[in-house]
Amino acid sequence: MRRFCQRAWLKEDKVEDYRRLHAAVWPEVLEAIRESHIRNYSISLFGTLAVAYFEYDGDDYEADMRRMDANPAMLRWWKYSKPCFKGHDEGVYYEDMEEVFYFD
Amino acid sequence: MRRFCQRAWLKEDKVEDYRRLHAAVWPEVLEAIRESHIRNYSISLFGTLAVAYFEYDGDDYEADMRRMDANPAMLRWWKYSKPCFKGHDEGVYYEDMEEVFYFD
Numbered sequence: 001m002r003r004f005c006q007r008a009w010l011k012e013d014k015v016e017d018y019r020r021l022h023a024a025v026w027p028e029v030l031e032a033i034r035e036s037h038i039r040n041y042s043i044s045l046f047g048t049l050a051v052a053y054f055e056y057d058g059d060d061y062e063a064d065m066r067r068m069d070a071n072p073a074m075l076r077w078w079k080y081s082k083p084c085f086k087g088h089d090e091g092v093y094y095e096d097m098e099e100v101f102y103f104d
Numbered sequence: 105m106r107r108f109c110q111r112a113w114l115k116e117d118k119v120e121d122y123r124r125l126h127a128a129v130w131p132e133v134l135e136a137i138r139e140s141h142i143r144n145y146s147i148s149l150f151g152t153l154a155v156a157y158f159e160y161d162g163d164d165y166e167a168d169m170r171r172m173d174a175n176p177a178m179l180r181w182w183k184y185s186k187p188c189f190k191g192h193d194e195g196v197y198y199e200d201m202e203e204v205f206y207f208d
Contacts, residue, residue, distance in 0.1 A: 005155055
């Protein structure tokens with residue numbers, strides 16, 4: 001199992017759109033997430049800061065991400081969600097953070 | 105079970121101290137965390153941004169946090185870790201983020 005913590009910045013005037021979108025994520029998007037072996041997935045906000053935390057329990061993360069990137073439902077979803085990000089014009093969205101501590 | 109995602113800002117010249125401290129957390133601090141019913145606890149960095157994710161599976165979070173705040177090991181630990189935070193002079197450390205999406 002691998003843990004991921006990622007951060008991104010939203011556009012100030014798109015925070016509400018992002019919140020609203022994620023309050024009712026399409027079932028086919030949830031299905032794509034599930035098929036990608038992602039679990040315990042949360043997204044949290046503080047102002048324009050967005051943090052995603054999830055756990056990956058498949059055995060080929062890169063291949064699963066590539067398959068998700070090609071999923072038609074995800075491509076439709078991203079048409080709505082990606083423009084919410086400050087880095088949209090540069091194609092910068094969630095970026096991996098560095099885990100410096102873990103305890104269970 | 106409650107999930108927490110929190111964010112804080114570190115002082116630029118203290119990021120390395122913070123990383124080093126958390127690479128070798130004292131056993132009595134880990135014990136205090138465990139006694140506080142915190143599990144699956146990770147801290148991640150991106151530049152001066154610090155994000156803590158953890159799960160609480162006790163039944164009185166506020167009481168557990170108060171007890172941890174009074175733990176002598178934690179008080180000693182915080183003498184080292186708290187000065188790493190940008191908000192140290194104002195007593196501002198990790199602050200709760202707002203969860204806007206969850207899927208498992």
